[in-house]
Amino acid sequence: MTPHPSLPTTESAVAAxxxxxxxxxxxxxxTDDIGADRTSRRTSAPLFSVTDPDGSLPHEAFVELGGSPAISVRLFPEDDAEITLEGVVFHDVPRDHVPPFLTSVYSGLAFVKGRFFPPGYKLHVPLPGDETYEERVPGVSLTPWLSGRVR
Structure with missing residues (x-):
């Protein structure tokens, strides 16, 4: 896995x-949403206002990647992202971590661990540098992709 440079903008993250x-x-x-009146976290923006109070133009993107596993990424203007992997939502992922996260998933490093008590599964996505994202898998049944990664 190659390290990814800092991604200062939503557009640079989409390019990566x-x-x-x-x-x-x-x-x-x-799908791009550009302007304070279009981005999801700017609900308090004044009517017909497209810039933030500092004059900047916020840019949010929603990315869907085809194939298995099902992955979607919402990139927010605040330098973070929400990644949904096979129905498991990873909130507040730093924008710089999105490319290594995807590379980890596609290269086969992501795995699922189950527990008898309390019952349930967690999806683990390890990144370079000893960082691992983990989230609880909702429900009691796993998708075929998740089932194939149980350890």
Whole structure:
């Protein structure tokens, strides 16, 4: 896994994701929302206002990657992202961690661990540098992709 440079903008993160999608031969669709009146976290923006009070133009993107596993990424203007992997939602992932997260998943490093008590499963996605994201898998049944990664 190669390290990814700092991603200062939503557009740079989308460009990095395009490279990964091409490398792993995954189709990718991007929906952009640009302007304070269009981004999801700017609900308090004044009517017809497209810039933030500091004059900046916020940019949010929603990315869907095709194939298995099912992955979608919402990139927020505040330098973080929400990644949904096979129905498991990872909140507040730093924008810089999105490319290594995807590379980890596509290279087969992600895994699921189950517990008898309390019952349930957790999806683990390890990143370079001893960082691992883990989230509880909702429900009691696993998708075929998740089932294939149980340890």
């Amino acid at each position: 994701m395009r490279v990964i999608a091409a490398e792993y031969r995954r189709p990718m669709t991007v």
